[in-house]
Amino acid sequence: MPDSGTHDTREKPTRAYVIHPDLGNSRTRRSPEHALEEAVALAHALPAIEVVGAEVVRLRTPNPGHLFGTGKLDELSARLKETEAKLVLVDGPVSPVQQRNLEKAWNVKLLDRTGLILEIFADRARTREGVLQVELAALSYQRTRLVRAWTHLERQRGGLGFVGGPGETQIEADRRAIDEQMTRLRRQLERVVKTRTLHRAARAKVPYPIVALVGYTNAGKSTLFNRMTGADVLAKDMLFATLDPTMRAISLPSADGGGSGRRIILSDTVGFISDLPHELVAAFRATLEEVLEADLILHVRDISHPETEEQASDVGEILDGLGVAEDVALIEVWNKIDALRPDIRAALIATDARRPDVVSVSALTGEGMDNLIRAIDQRLAEVLDEPRRAFTLDLGFAQGRERAWLFDAGVVEREAETDAGHRLHLLWTDRQRGAFRNRFPDAGLPPLPGEDDPTA
Incomplete structure (x- = not known):
């Protein structure tokens, strides 16, 4: 075929072979087959990689120099040549010496699990x-x-003129x-x-409780976040689709939608994963500060995943490592019930009806969302221990900022116009009332018994 004069300048993806070393460790919760499946999914999270093969390699004892024994080393070398792989992804730790020797023996580049996750994070x-x-x-x-x-x-x-090694x-x-x-x-x-x-600190002046979404990567946190906020955060069937945290201030739907109209800040966070590299746990501690400061944590689980219990345990361990208190308010959101058989879905819904800390939903279809909103509202009321009190406040026409703050806080039940301005019928907590007085000390709001007067 004659040359058309045009060339495809796009780089071809790197052909990669994925290996999960199975050490037969009885302490490991995961089956090696599911671990390999997750490792392949990690590889697919990088668009520059094309997975051309994957396998579980069972090891009795890791070889200190090459990780694998001589026979397995030759067998894998033949497999790499057959698939023309230029990159090997080892789903586990590989020492610097092992990495150097394997790259030399196979004439490929090699990344261990930590290196691959770092590559994904750098890309995202x-x-x-x-x-x-x-x-x-x-x-x-x-x-x-x-x-x-x-x-x-x-x-x-x-x-380049360098002498010696x-x-x-x-x-x-x-x-x-x-x-x-x-x-x-x-x-x-x-x-x-x-x-x-x-x-x-600026947000703290606005009395909005923080609700943080956490969960294993690809559990559906971003889809749930989008469903609740109307945002357009990237939500894909891909590990680590969300990396940078996203926050939105929203009002929970009013009574007909299952909520009270309470304003909250909803935070979507990076997904957790088993064997999260300790370098990332330390480096991303600041990013996860919103979780540490949350009034309520929603632990989103992919309830359709065959190892959902193991994933939940991994998330719990990471939360413990971050220093999240054991008594923090937490609701388990059993997501992706749309992917279950009808009989299993019905059984789960019956289970969560008996457990106030569990709600079954489908963030994709919206099923169960009203129940989740009610659960969030109820739990926040318990956590914050804040009864809502009725109050009538008169504001002048010039007090537009004060009026806007009250509407943004979701505490206005109804409003009537008067000759002098606006009469607002409020339903708010003492915390919201105190925040309003601190923000607008000249609004004429009298202090509660025992409350300091900001104008004094």
């Missing part, structure tokens, strides 16, 4: 804070792998360079965190 981060945190986590990871890195650099720099001196110099860069990143992150702290 969009906010300034997210980018900085990924860079910090990646540097922390790379710092431990200088042996492998400098073996590669020795080959790459052969024609990398040597201990060069590795130490590189380690210092990484430490200096990490220090710079931490300083930049501190400035970003200070800005976010100011934003959080």
Whole structure:
């Protein structure tokens, strides 16, 4: 065929082979087949990767130099040549020495589970804070792998005038360079965190409780977030579709929709995963501060997943590691009931009717959402211990900011116009009332017994 004169400039995806080493560890909750399935899903989360094969490799004892024994090493080498794979993804930890030796033996690039997750996070981060945190986590990871890195650099720099091998001196110099860069990143992150702290302080002046969505990656958090807020957050059948946290202030539907009209801040967070790299847990701690400060946590579970219990345990362990208190208010949202057989779905709905801390929903179809709104409202009322009191407030025509604040807070039951302005019939909590008085001390709202007078 003659050359048309045009060329496809798009880079072809890297052909990758996925391996899950099964050590036969009885403490592991997961079946190796499901673990391999998740590892393949992780690989699919990077558009630059094309998975050309995957398998579980059972190991009695990991080889300290190559991870796999000689026979399995040759067998996998033949498989890689057959599939023309240029990248191997090992679903588990691989030491720097093992990585160097395997790459040399197979003539491929290799990433372990931590390296793959870091690649995904680097590809997905969009906010300034997210980018900085990924860079910090990646540097922390790379710092431990200088042996492998400098073996590669020795080959790459052969024609650049460098004499001899990398040597201990060069590795130490590189380690210092990484430490200096990490220090710079931490300083930049501190400035970003200070800005976010100011934003959080500004939100604290508005008496909105925070409701945080957490859950295993791909459990449907973003779909639920979009269903509740009307937002358009990326929601795909893909691991780590959401990375940077998203927050929206919303009003829960009024009585006919199952709610009270209460205003809340809903926060969508990055999905958790088993064996989350400790570099990321440390680096993303600031991102997950909204979870630590939440008045209510919604633990979204993919109830249709065959290992939903194991995923729930992983989420619980990460929450514990983050320092989330055991007594924090939490509702389990059993999502994706639309993917279940009708008899199983009916049994689940009957179960959650007997458990106030469980609600079965389909964020995709909207089934069960009214029940979820009612559960959120009821639980927040219990947590905040805030009875709503009726009050009538007269505002002048010039007090537009005060009037707007009350409507934004969702506390106005009805309003009537008077000769002097507006008469508002309110139903609010003492916390909302106090926040209004602090924000607008000249509005003429009398203090409650024992309450300080901001105008005094």
